[in-house]
Amino acid sequence: MQIAEQVFLVLFGTMSLGLLFSFSPLFNKQNRTSLNGYWVLAVGSYASGFFIFALVPSVHPALLTPANICILGTNIFSGLLFRSWRQPIDRPLLIAAWGALLVLGITYETIRQNGGFADRVVFVTTAFAICLIWQGYEVARLIYAKGPVILKFIFGLILITLLLTLTRTFTTINLNLGHVSNIFNEEILSRLLRWGTQGTMLLTFFGIGTFYLQRQISERQQMIGALSSKDNALTSEIEEKNQVQQLLVERDELIQSLISAKKSAEVGALSAALAHELNQPLCAIQLNAECLQMELSSDVPNPLIKDELLARILEDNQRASEIITALRQIFSNTTLVPQRVDLVDMVSSLEKLFLPSAKKANISIRRNYPITGGCHVEVHPQEFQQVLLNLLNNAVQALSDITDRERCIGITISKSGNRAYLSVSDNGDGIDPTTQATIFNLLSSTKYSGMGLGLWLSQHIIERHKGRLYIAAQPGWATTFMIELPLNE
Numbered sequence: 001m002q003i004a005e006q007v008f009l010v011l012f013g014t015m016s017l018g019l020l021f022s023f024s025p026l027f028n029k030q031n032r033t034s035l036n037g038y039w040v041l042a043v044g045s046y047a048s049g050f051f052i053f054a055l056v057p058s059v060h061p062a063l064l065t066p067a068n069i070c071i072l073g074t075n076i077f078s079g080l081l082f083r084s085w086r087q088p089i090d091r092p093l094l095i096a097a098w099g100a101l102l103v104l105g106i107t108y109e110t111i112r113q114n115g116g117f118a119d120r121v122v123f124v125t126t127a128f129a130i131c132l133i134w135q136g137y138e139v140a141r142l143i144y145a146k147g148p149v150i151l152k153f154i155f156g157l158i159l160i161t162l163l164l165t166l167t168r169t170f171t172t173i174n175l176n177l178g179h180v181s182n183i184f185n186e187e188i189l190s191r192l193l194r195w196g197t198q199g200t201m202l203l204t205f206f207g208i209g210t211f212y213l214q215r216q217i218s219e220r221q222q223m224i225g226a227l228s229s230k231d232n233a234l235t236s237e238i239e240e241k242n243q244v245q246q247l248l249v250e251r252d253e254l255i256q257s258l259i260s261a262k263k264s265a266e267v268g269a270l271s272a273a274l275a276h277e278l279n280q281p282l283c284a285i286q287l288n289a290e291c292l293q294m295e296l297s298s299d300v301p302n303p304l305i306k307d308e309l310l311a312r313i314l315e316d317n318q319r320a321s322e323i324i325t326a327l328r329q330i331f332s333n334t335t336l337v338p339q340r341v342d343l344v345d346m347v348s349s350l351e352k353l354f355l356p357s358a359k360k361a362n363i364s365i366r367r368n369y370p371i372t373g374g375c376h377v378e379v380h381p382q383e384f385q386q387v388l389l390n391l392l393n394n395a396v397q398a399l400s401d402i403t404d405r406e407r408c409i410g411i412t413i414s415k416s417g418n419r420a421y422l423s424v425s426d427n428g429d430g431i432d433p434t435t436q437a438t439i440f441n442l443l444s445s446t447k448y449s450g451m452g453l454g455l456w457l458s459q460h461i462i463e464r465h466k467g468r469l470y471i472a473a474q475p476g477w478a479t480t481f482m483i484e485l486p487l488n489e
Contacts, residue, residue: 013050075131425477
């Protein structure tokens with residue numbers, strides 16, 4: 001019987017070593033997870049305990065102490081392993097775990113020398129049960145945090161192991177086995193409980209290995225998902241570059257058409273201004289697209305940089321598209337169909353779109369709409385909105401260097417006779433009279449970044465609507481641009 005039990009112990013120890021070497025590749029650095037030392041200690045101590053137990057009859061009963069300490073150490077290291085899944089192990093807890101293992105070893109050796117078999121069993125199983133309760137608590141926390149299903153299997157095995165351990169404790173006490181020469185003279189029931197306990201622990205280690213396997217599979221799925229997202233981003237970036245190329249082609253076609261037409265000397269000047277005006281956003285798009293491609297090709301793309309580059313590309317793309325669309329409308333032979341709109345409603349809607357930008361620049365908007373019964377005009381909405389946005393943006397730029405007073409933009413709508421009046425004012429430093437005389441000329445600009453296309457284009461649009469765009473005097477304001485349109489009541 002003793003030889004058969006020794007063979008059984010060696011078999012269990014060999015299975016434990018096989019388990020350790022089978023699942024250890026899941027923890028290597030190539031698989032993005034370093035080898036967990038608590039796993040090695042737990043399974044290694046488990047296997048060592050069985051091999052030492054097998055040597056006890058042939059060597060000396062004193063080996064019972066390291067054998068039992070190895071088994072108890074297995075439970076302590078398992079508890080640390082479960083806790084490490086939830087949070088890093090701090091140094092005080094680690095010191096306490098090793099200290100507890102040392103105290104258990106000293107206490108067991110004292111009991112072995114001075115007590116009986118039942119005393120040793122009760123001590124070991126009680127310590128065993130405390131460690132299992134701790135393990136169950138840590139696993140339960142992970143389950144509560146919506147961990148994988150395998151954790152429920154591990155938790156169930158821990159409960160079964162705890163039940164078998166407590167049953168063995170009570171059985172030992174009730175049987176009152178007394179003092180015996182060594183541990184292998186236990187009653188059959190106690191022996192079955194012991195091997196049942198060790199068997200469930202072995203199954204628990206299988207569950208731990210399965211947990212790591214599932215986690216590795218999940219990490220690889222996330223990696224595949226990230227690569228898929230990266231591919232989608234690269235595809236989107238390629239599409240953006242294609243759009244840029246298309247805009248470049250359209251620019252060249254438009255410039256060539258303007259040059260060939262030779263409608264006037266001003267058209268020739270316009271083609272040069274257009275080339276420069278479009279080159280700025282298109283070159284910026286090209287540069288930002290290349291930067292975005294480099295960022296997306298990196299191993300760990302920065303989402304903040306990616307979003308900023310995409311925002312720049314979209315902003316410059318919108319700017320280039322608006323210029324091309326507006327100029328196509330101006331020089332096309334097609335007749336735009338104006339719509340009858342309420343000037344107050346249109347300006348109010350556009351103001352809502354502009355308000356966030358004004359707030360960001362710390363600029364207040366002052367409205368003055370003393371209109372009753374509406375103020376209806378016939379305009380092409382898209383073109384008129386472009387004019388108004390251009391005037392508002394000019395006002396923002398005029399206020400950009402103002403720091404000694406509140407920065408304000410005023411919008412006034414009025415009507416007199418058969419004419420409607422819309423003014424956009426700012427309290428900046430104003431425009432000198434010399435500049436005012438040429439401000440609506442092509443290539444005239446007071447802005448460092450501009451080429452004098454915006455105001456010239458805005459005046460051209462308003463004149464197509466049988467109106468006027470001019471600089472007017474407005475009390476309390478440094479600069480006022482006035483739009484005059486015929487009413488359509």
